[in-house]
Amino acid sequence: MARVLLLFCVVFVTIYQSEQAHFLSREYINKINSVAKTWTAGINFHPNTHIDEIKGLLGSYSIGSKKIELVKSNDPVYSYTNEIPAEFDARERWQECKSIGTVRDQGKCGSCWALSTTSAFSDRLCIATDGEFNEILSAENLAFCCWTCGFGCNGGFPLQAWRYFKWRGVVTGGSYNTTEGCQPYRVAPCITDERGQNTCDGEEIEKNHKCEKKCYGNTEIDIKKDRRYTRDAYYLTPRAIQHDLMAYGPIEASFDVYSDFISYKYGVYHKTENATLLGGHSVKLIGWGEEEGTPYWLLMNSWNEQWGDNGLFKILRGNNECKIEEHATAGVPYLN
Template sequence: MAKFVTIVCAIFVSVYLAEPTLQFLSDERIKYINEVAKTWKAERYFPANTSEEYFIGLLGSRGYKNYTNEVEIKKYDPLYVENNSPKQFDSRENWKSCKQIGHIRDQGNCGSCWSFSTTGAFADRLCVSTGGKFNQLLSPEELAFCCMDCGKGCGGGYPIKAWKYFRTQGVTTGGDYDTKEGCMPYKVPPCYDEQGKNTCGGKPMERNHQCPKTCYGKTTVQDRYKTKNEYVINSIETIEQDLMTYGPVEASFDVYDDFSVYKSGIYRKTPKAKYEGGHSIKIIGWGEENGTPYWLAVNSWSKFWGDHGTFKIIKGRNECGIERAVTAGIPSTSRGPQHLHDDINNNIQ
């Protein structure tokens, strides 16, 4: 009898270890999360048979835990009279002419989140600094596969190095997959079709592309847009001040497996959640819900994930390191908040 019990236990353990996906995205796991999460709701997005390796592959932010004194740390300016931060701030509402701020993109089967968050924040800031005269998407395709110093394309990259690339090399325009918009549209196919069906399950990660040398979209002129600096922000007040002045910012944070099933509410890591990797997103505002403060952020996992592609994460306690290493840069067209209507056609170099 003891031998039989031992064999049964061995079989159970081997099955458990061989099929981690059943634990990772099982109905039981989602039910448990909804029982213990007090401020947010979980719902299936990735198919139940999605491997943990696939999910980890989407988390491509590198180096955000090790910013050094070599990087400018932007400090809070107590003399900035407009920093009486409101309880609620949404860049989409504050700069309504900048339609791309709330645009949800899909990085596909590629760990290029870092290129979406940084080009996204930079494009938003260009729109803000020009009073809406620049209203396009910048190219994560170019950044991911042309900036050799930034990282390894689909294998992840360094957000602060992306901002340095914007300053030294500039970046061109580029719309979503199969749109032909801009100079260099994204070439990695999305993982979800228009019906919300996953098309990447079981497929290997996209291989890195060759750096495009010329435009292949509708725009034939490769205009390059630059920043005049890059910096790290690591305090709540400074994040708010910078965001209200110049526009959305990039933020990297530690992702745990429960984040994969986020649907709505204010995310907080649940007990027993397993660390998976670093992810990069775009913070576009903040607010308060039922007395709980939050950051409002845009993800790059399609409009079907989360709250129509966005999520909220608790603010003020550095949840998952979200407030530890925010990055940004000021467009070279902008001379500060009092000059938000610089002409976008006035020699942007």
Template sequence: MRIQFFFLVIALSGALPTNIPTNILSDEFINHINNQQSTWTAGRNFKENTPLSHLYGLVGSRSSPKAIPMNVHVHSENVGIPESFDARENWPRCESIKVIKDQSACGSCWAVATTSMMSDRICIHSNGNKQIFVSDEDLISCCDHCGVGCVGGFPWEALHWWHTEGIVSGGPYNSTVGCKAYSMPPCDHLSIGTKPECPDEPYDTPECQKQCDPQSSLSYNSDKSFGQEPYGVNADGNLTRAQLDILINGPIVASFQLYEDFFSYKSGVYQHVAGEDVGEHAVKILGWGVEKGTPYWLVANSWNEDWGDKGFFKILRGKNECNVEFRMIASLPKL
């Protein structure tokens, strides 16, 4: 009988899953990630009891069903591409390039990433003479064919909206700079600072107000900036052209498949290790480089500076990691 029990225990132990820990914010899950690879390090960015509804609600990019034209705006493909490039260093006068935004409890990454690129390129192509922040709030609330605001939207349609309708200026929450400030407060994911606690569920999409904030002296219609026709920058998967576009024209927008391990990124060159596919997330790519022999894209996220590497992260370059090299888009400003 003891022999039978012994073999039963062996059989059951062999049948039990030795899979990934189920709580994706647990120390066990973080340790599992760190035990699997060596190009990046996981750590705590969110409280362990953060509802999944809040995490998943941050992921709001949608792929446009429309074909994206590959009309790359570069001066010459003979320009030498350096081993590393950082737009913050190349255009130090442009403050917007250095800013990490906080989309709060709203799936507005699609809008926040695109307005960040717009602001950067307005500064770059005006030689630093125009330093404005294009309003996330105006785009989220008023673009009627960009998607569903805080539930998600299309970066490609956001660039088209900038081209056809224009977008006013506006800073972060409680900002008095620009026409329309972001109406949703910053979100304290770890309860370590003075930011408000994050709500469990996403905020409702703000109502479209085609007027500037009461404290602003600007005129809504005359404050708008406009972009040229949007375009794809990774023509036929040619990453050299993507690098050239960043090098000459400034940061670009990219969407990638976000997996659950990404929530715990702290440093290094990210590549997917564990966890399920959550959806598409839009970000701003501002450069590239090589770390310990691993090529990467340098990227700005929008979950405030408490997340990741002070709000930034690196992702594997050249292997279309998480489809990040498949959905690179941009637009030039009309000046």
């Protein structure tokens, strides 16, 4: 009986350890840095973080085969962007648009798909209006009111978000605990203090919120009049990504996240050999460039500024690294 109990304890401890995100350990990070040639890993999450907590941050789903009519490869406006520069940063190109450089925090919710698309749409609307619109569109409104987009904090489909913008529109809404816009984000951020303790440690994933039919941020806003729309929704071919970004502004990009990416700090990320697949993630693509001979895409994550390179990361460009060039989506703002 004692041996059986001992065996049970050993098995239980082994399972518990395997459920922890082992790839967050210092040993694993050191292994990454011993083989990664163009980027450096470091501590972004507490080593004891459960693997389900990490996977819970990943919520981008593909719809399956792309409908040919939704794939964009050309646009008359691209004729003005024939010359592709070696480097491009949307924050510098459109400095009047504060939303482009705003790093979001999705909190303990797999709403990356909602934050990336509303953030890119906010940027594009600012650009299209020459800075007249300079607000943030509501990830809260999209995540919990679009029934065809997905499952709120349990993930969603970025292209469906753009289609929702076209048919139903989306209202304004700033960050957590603010009254900015019609419907501010209501999921608390995950902040790490000086001792390495995170405000989301031990907390369950956020339950989906009720879809609100009125403005609760700035209550003087008329929710019907506050809705913003796109005129279309589309996937981008790899060759069209740069043209579309230069013409209209940042885009949404989904990619496969592997265990080593979680600990990215700086440099041009590429998957290391023994990294394991965790899930799909949605981010905002804002530019490109080259670092010490290595071409990269410049992207903005939604895990706040404490993660990675002040909330941003670079990933290898030109070879569809982690499928980053395969599922880019966007839409052009509709202006009355």
